[in-house]
Amino acid sequence: MTEAWGTITAVDGDHATIRMDEAGCGRCGEPGGCGGNIHGKLFCSTPRTFRVPNPDHCAVGQRVQVGIFAGSLRHSAVHAYALPLLMLLAGALTGSACAGEAGAIAGAIAGLFVGWLGLRRVQRQSLRDPHLQPTIRS
Template sequence: MIDAPGIVTALDGDFAIVRMEESGCGRCHETGGCGGNNIGRLFCSAPRSFRVLNPGKSSPGDRVVVAIDEGALRRSALMCYGLPLLALFIGAFCGSALAGETGAILGAICGLFSSWLLLRYALRGQTPDQRSQPFIRS
């Protein structure tokens, strides 16, 4: 699990709006830490708020720890970055085989557009995967 501290600012049914205190996992100073928190502060200094599951019924003002499954980040990145990149290359390859350089350009555009449509359709009607949903641990 990946944990990050935050403060509950509001409630929304079974969810809580949590203002995160850090922009990364907070393990920057530990051995093997990537330093992502420092980079996050550089590009985003404003506090960030997220809507997360609230199974413990925390109330506004509570300091909480928000957790998410470690594989959730990898799955999301593969879906949002890997699929469009793969579709771009497949479209460019097929377009190149059919109509040369112009076909490669049009095929790449069609591949990107089709991956966008596929992701939009796949994520629209789907209930969120509980493994990918951040939640308040404590």
């Protein structure tokens, strides 16, 4: 499980909005860390906030540890990067076989659109899977 610290900024029924203190898992200074925290601060200066289920009814201003299952990061990354790219390439190859260069361009655009639609479908399914959602650990 990957964990990071955040502060609750709002509570809405059974959910809490959490502003994350770090951009990564917090292992930047440790051996084997990827440095995601450094890159996150460089490219995303606005605070990252997430709406998370709040079963313990934590209060606003409380500092909490948020965790996500290890497989959920891989699942999200594969779908977010690989699915649109594979659909783009499949569309380009199909279009090229049917109509040459113009077909490859049109096929790539169509494939990217199909990949985007597939990504939206996976996202909707992921919202219903509790193993793919962040949870308040403490």
